[in-house]
Amino acid sequence: MTIVFILMNKLEIGQSIRERRRTLRISQRRLAELAGVAVHTISNLETGKGNCTVETLLKVAQVLGYAVRVGT
Secondary structure, three states: OEEOHHHOOHHHHHHHHHHHHHHOOOOHHHHHHHHOOOHHHHHHHHHOOOOOOHHHHHHHHHHOOOEEOOOO
16 A cells, blocks of 8 residues: 655644554554554644654554655
């Protein structure tokens, strides 16, 4: 599955992450553990709050099975 996050706003990215996490039936805590980030980072991503690094976004995307392509 490929998703182009660069063309999405923060809220759309968060919604996509939340939907995929729920589809996979994993908790925010488990996703955070698998991605090596804090639980509040996942919460912030899903709600479009704050900013995260590209590295963090890539870690979360990898756990969720997304292939991320940056650009057009």
